[in-house]
Amino acid sequence: MTIHAISGYHAASETLADKQLSQSLYDEGAVIMADVLLVLHGAPHRARRGLELRVFRRDFFRYYEHEVFPATLAQSMGAHAERGHADLIDLGYGITMNLTADFAGVDRPRGDADETAQLRRLTATFSEGATLVHSTRDKEVVRAEVRAALAEFDATFYRPSMQRRRDLLARFAAGEITEDALPRDVLTVLLRNEDKVEISPDLMMREIAFYLQAGSHSTANATTHAFHDVVTWCAEHPEDDRRIRSDPLFLQRCVHESLRLHPASPVAERRPVCPMALSGGAHATPADRVVVEMAQANRDTTVFGPDADVFNPHRVLPEGIPPWGLTFGTGVHTCLGRDLDGGMQARPDTDPATHQYGIVPLLVKALLDRNARPDPANPPTRSSHTERPNWGTYPILFDH
Numbered sequence: 001m002t003i004h005a006i007s008g009y010h011a012a013s014e015t016l017a018d019k020q021l022s023q024s025l026y027d028e029g030a031v032i033m034a035d036v037l038l039v040l041h042g043a044p045h046r047a048r049r050g051l052e053l054r055v056f057r058r059d060f061f062r063y064y065e066h067e068v069f070p071a072t073l074a075q076s077m078g079a080h081a082e083r084g085h086a087d088l089i090d091l092g093y094g095i096t097m098n099l100t101a102d103f104a105g106v107d108r109p110r111g112d113a114d115e116t117a118q119l120r121r122l123t124a125t126f127s128e129g130a131t132l133v134h135s136t137r138d139k140e141v142v143r144a145e146v147r148a149a150l151a152e153f154d155a156t157f158y159r160p161s162m163q164r165r166r167d168l169l170a171r172f173a174a175g176e177i178t179e180d181a182l183p184r185d186v187l188t189v190l191l192r193n194e195d196k197v198e199i200s201p202d203l204m205m206r207e208i209a210f211y212l213q214a215g216s217h218s219t220a221n222a223t224t225h226a227f228h229d230v231v232t233w234c235a236e237h238p239e240d241d242r243r244i245r246s247d248p249l250f251l252q253r254c255v256h257e258s259l260r261l262h263p264a265s266p267v268a269e270r271r272p273v274c275p276m277a278l279s280g281g282a283h284a285t286p287a288d289r290v291v292v293e294m295a296q297a298n299r300d301t302t303v304f305g306p307d308a309d310v311f312n313p314h315r316v317l318p319e320g321i322p323p324w325g326l327t328f329g330t331g332v333h334t335c336l337g338r339d340l341d342g343g344m345q346a347r348p349d350t351d352p353a354t355h356q357y358g359i360v361p362l363l364v365k366a367l368l369d370r371n372a373r374p375d376p377a378n379p380p381t382r383s384s385h386t387e388r389p390n391w392g393t394y395p396i397l398f399d400h
């Protein structure tokens with residue numbers, strides 16, 4: 001087996017968009033990831049993505065951001081802010097857990113902190129399982145933990161959520177309720193279209209578990225990175241500090257710059273489905289692996305300029321290059337949560353009052369509005385159970 005490394009922004013982008021390459025980063029994490037959307041290829045991927053995409057529409061993101069999210073945010077952030085301190089990783093996970101559960105279709109009937117904590121604990125285990133390829137722990141031990149977490153999730157959260165949706169769909173079919181009364185989430189869409197996609201009961205449960213981890217883990221990490229980059233920049237650039245606090249479009253630009261520097265996974269991995277020529281001309285076969293260096297591509301100086309390695313929200317981007325680079329991927333597996341989390345890219349005529357900013361910029365704004373700042377007595381630490389460059393703890397202080 002030959003491992004082909006693809007570096008450079010344009011080669012990486014071309015490789016991710018190549019339909020002769022299928023997903024292979026999650027092979028090690030099959031205990032949760034086998035046959036979920038992210039690892040499917042070709043027609044089965046198109047069919048399932050087409051269905052699930054119905055939940056990820058811009059009009060719904062706008063509604064969610066303006067109508068649903070502010071209440072969740074005020075409640076979770078308010079409790080931490082009143083205490084005067086928090087761990088940003090905890091806080092981020094608490095908020096993004098509920099957000100992702102809403103989109104996946106996982107009910108939290110009690111709505112209390114213990115329930116969120118249980119879901120968060122299960123999701124953290126799912127994440128470790130999905131990203132097993134980068135785990136520094138004994139992989140068999142992690143797999144056993146994931147199996148136990150899936151069983152607990154199935155009994156506690158998934159089955160009651162599924163039954164409630166099945167009952168609602170039966171009432172809808174009988175004409176007792178209108179379509180508006182159905183939840184708008186991935187689980188409802190799948191249950192409603194069971195005859196149109198091949199998906200076993202076990203796979204449907206893992207698909208929902210996959211959503212929980214895909215959404216919450218990356219959103220919580222991106223929020224912590226963005227907060228860190230923004231406060232570090234403000235400390236070194238006092239002239240931008242006031243602007244960041246008063247101009248939400250500029251703050252969104254800062255978050256996009258941070259997303260570029262910290263893709264959720266530093267690499268993507270693909271396997272050729274047939275003998276083929278890779279970007280750059282090398283020949284690859286199905287026995288080979290193609291490693292796309294996402295973090296490196298996002299710091300390509302020929303695209304992002306000589307200071308590509310550092311945070312600079314004033315960076316001028318070439319035409320057609322997204323400010324977050326390849327952080328949300330590109331091609332058939334482009335992240336379904338991209339616009340939800342990153343918002344729409346501002347244009348010169350964007351109205352700040354009606355703009356869709358994205359969940360991560362809104363979270364960072366909510367932190368800054370409460371004067372959140374790193375706790376000088378407890379510096380943040382890096383996560384030790386993964387090779388990914390994530391924060392493990394990030395203590396912050398609030399103004400009372």
Ligand code: HEM
Binds near residue numbers: 023268
């Ligand atoms: C900052 C936050 C996020 C980042 C950086 C991120 C990143 C990514 C990346 C890089 C991919 C493609 C992976 C590949 O091509 O190998 C992806 C796929 C995906 N993401 Fe996200 N994601 C984020 C948030 C979310 C959220 C909030 C959701 C859902 C609520 C979500 C759902 C998905 C799904 C379903 C896919 C698979 C799409 C497919 O295979 O067709 N993501 N994400």
